[in-house]
Amino acid sequence: MTAPFLPFTRPSIDEETIAEVANVLRSGWITSGPKVQAFEAALSAYCGGRPVRAFSSGTATLEVALRLAKVGAGDTVITTPLTWVATANVILEVGATPLFVDIDPVTRNIDLDQLEAAITAETRAVIPVDLAGLPVDRDRLYAIAAKHKLRVIEDAAQSFGASWRGSPIGTTGDFVSFSFHANKNLTTGEGGALVLPADVDPALCERLRLQGVKRFPDGGMDVDVLGGKSNLTDIAAAIGLGQLKHLAEFTERRRALARRYFERLDTSLGLELPPADFENTNWHMFQPLLPDGIDRGAFVAAMKERGIGVGVHYPALHLFSLYRSLGWQAGDFPAAERVGARTITLPLFPAMSDVDIDRVCAAIADALPACRR
Numbered sequence: 001m002t003a004p005f006l007p008f009t010r011p012s013i014d015e016e017t018i019a020e021v022a023n024v025l026r027s028g029w030i031t032s033g034p035k036v037q038a039f040e041a042a043l044s045a046y047c048g049g050r051p052v053r054a055f056s057s058g059t060a061t062l063e064v065a066l067r068l069a070k071v072g073a074g075d076t077v078i079t080t081p082l083t084w085v086a087t088a089n090v091i092l093e094v095g096a097t098p099l100f101v102d103i104d105p106v107t108r109n110i111d112l113d114q115l116e117a118a119i120t121a122e123t124r125a126v127i128p129v130d131l132a133g134l135p136v137d138r139d140r141l142y143a144i145a146a147k148h149k150l151r152v153i154e155d156a157a158q159s160f161g162a163s164w165r166g167s168p169i170g171t172t173g174d175f176v177s178f179s180f181h182a183n184k185n186l187t188t189g190e191g192g193a194l195v196l197p198a199d200v201d202p203a204l205c206e207r208l209r210l211q212g213v214k215r216f217p218d219g220g221m222d223v224d225v226l227g228g229k230s231n232l233t234d235i236a237a238a239i240g241l242g243q244l245k246h247l248a249e250f251t252e253r254r255r256a257l258a259r260r261y262f263e264r265l266d267t268s269l270g271l272e273l274p275p276a277d278f279e280n281t282n283w284h285m286f287q288p289l290l291p292d293g294i295d296r297g298a299f300v301a302a303m304k305e306r307g308i309g310v311g312v313h314y315p316a317l318h319l320f321s322l323y324r325s326l327g328w329q330a331g332d333f334p335a336a337e338r339v340g341a342r343t344i345t346l347p348l349f350p351a352m353s354d355v356d357i358d359r360v361c362a363a364i365a366d367a368l369p370a371c372r373r
């Protein structure tokens, strides 16, 4: 008997959640309604009472946050080239200019010294990304933002459940954006949420989420701003409410599994491991870097043959054709390029067993030596 295929991630949805989704489907109200309001209230409670609005994707929250921060043509926004491409695409989407700075090779998050050095008169905002759920240093980040009067839009798509000095991500800061895509630590299938700063009107955020429509008690309406269409459905919100009940347990299980990787991975293989942080990180992903001279494509294929899914998150995004066409090129951000070329994402999700981790470690020891270029 061969063991079943082990994907790099898989959502954990319980029967109670499935029953709640069925209830929504039977209720006659399946778009944004009472479940979305309840989900927003629960997210707000999690975020220490800050206003939170739910969206159809994390990408939409980032774009709306940029619009709420009044970032547009003529402005630059500083971010990292080592992230999911959504982080940079939204900057272009609102007509602003992305300004990338390289990563810190240890944390793999944006290098805050280089960030501060890159600030110009046109810089309006920064979008830090907590890659793999390892938080960017919030103390340093907000000191820089205050000094240079920059807005911060935290791309916390991967760090829901993580914390900074004991405070859950989302409870402090400026704009905080979460994604609930199927692969994230908490999922609604597709979805996202935006935590709003005190100087932003939540009603304006709601209008940007739904065609700019303002409704009056007498049934009348007006449109006073150009809004998109990125509201969440009650079907999705019901999944989110079910997921939230398990968040603490999911994060704890991910931490235990990550610890086991540190204990069981053969150090003689030359893998470069991520920072062993069990205080803050929610272990959204476990990402070693391959050693010199390994063909990553061959390694991913060899692991697949052994029944194990390995992901690549992410190649440095300035090397994608679109960004190259805008002027970026190989050599611009050597640290991000090095990580982007070597990174692998090993299976890590709450329903995994300890034995699964051992199976992954054994498969790596078996497969890696044969993948030398």
Ligand SMILES: *Cc1c(COP(=O)(O)O)cnc(C)c1O
Pocket: 056, 057, 058, 059, 060, 083, 084, 086, 087, 129, 155, 157, 158, 179, 180, 181, 190, 191, 192
């Ligand atoms: C997933 C993700 C997003 C986008 O989220 P969607 O919900 O897929 O739109 C943005 N940034 C990062 C870093 C992500 O991982």
